[in-house]
Amino acid sequence: MTTTLTFALMDAPFEASRTATVLRLIDDAIDKGCNINVFAYEGAVYLPFALQAPHANAVHGRDIDEEDHPLPREWIAALMEKAKRWDVAFDWVNCGLCVDERGASEAIEGVRRGSPADFWTMATSSENTLVVGTN
Amino acid sequence: MKNYLIVETRDLLETRDTEWTGVLTCKLARNKAEATVFLTENGVLAARAAYDATMLRQCLKKGVRVFADSFALEERGIALCDLAKGVEVADIGLVTDRMIKGATVLWR
Secondary structure, eight states, rough: OOOOEEEOOOTTTTOOOOHHHHHHHHHHHHHHTEEEEEEEOOGGGGGBBBTTOOOOOOOTTTHHHHHHHOOOOHHHHHHHHHHHHHOEEEEEEHHHHHHHHTTOBBBTEEEEEEEHHOOOOHTTTTSSSEOOOOO | OEEEEEEEOOOTOOOOHHHHHHHHHHHHHTTOOOEEEEEEEGGGGGGBBOOOOOHHHHHHHHHOOEEEEEHHHHHTTOOOBOOOEEEEEETHHHHHHHHTTOEEEEEO
């Protein structure tokens, strides 16, 4: 039986190490053949925001290519692609109210809008759930 | 036996609340639960021997296994030879494995 794991995230992108740490964790779970649910709450709805853009770094004298600015939306898209290759499910739900508050409706493909009720459904249909709150 | 994994991400010197991680973990161990601490992000700073972290000493004394995230250690330039006695090294996969096995994972 395939294990399903649910993750609830709250941190906005470019703010905390937690974003990268949790995405590393999800990456490892895909490697281990787990189905993945993610419920993005509050600032985390900006993680898959489609308009995130890389930039150059004039202070360090690097152009846009040299800077190679990491974008969470690209990491998430890569995880979704990897899940497809591994033939495991990957469901990312953005909290709709949090999206509306922040005007963050332009998410990358594969992200769906939901509510905390979706988190309940995800958690109760998973083998385990990890809540990563803001500190 | 109930299995708990407490993930500590914060530097012990910056956040006094991290002491609670030690208190909770030791109490769980005392109550016959299997409790493990996984240090990641700035939490690994406490894994250095020179840090002499009270929280870690208490956990190790109670037989709690303490792991430090290899990625976070490398990011911060902490060599394995600098780790406190008793601290083990693992990658983030330890958290996934525990989740798959049904452990209760608490993220701090």
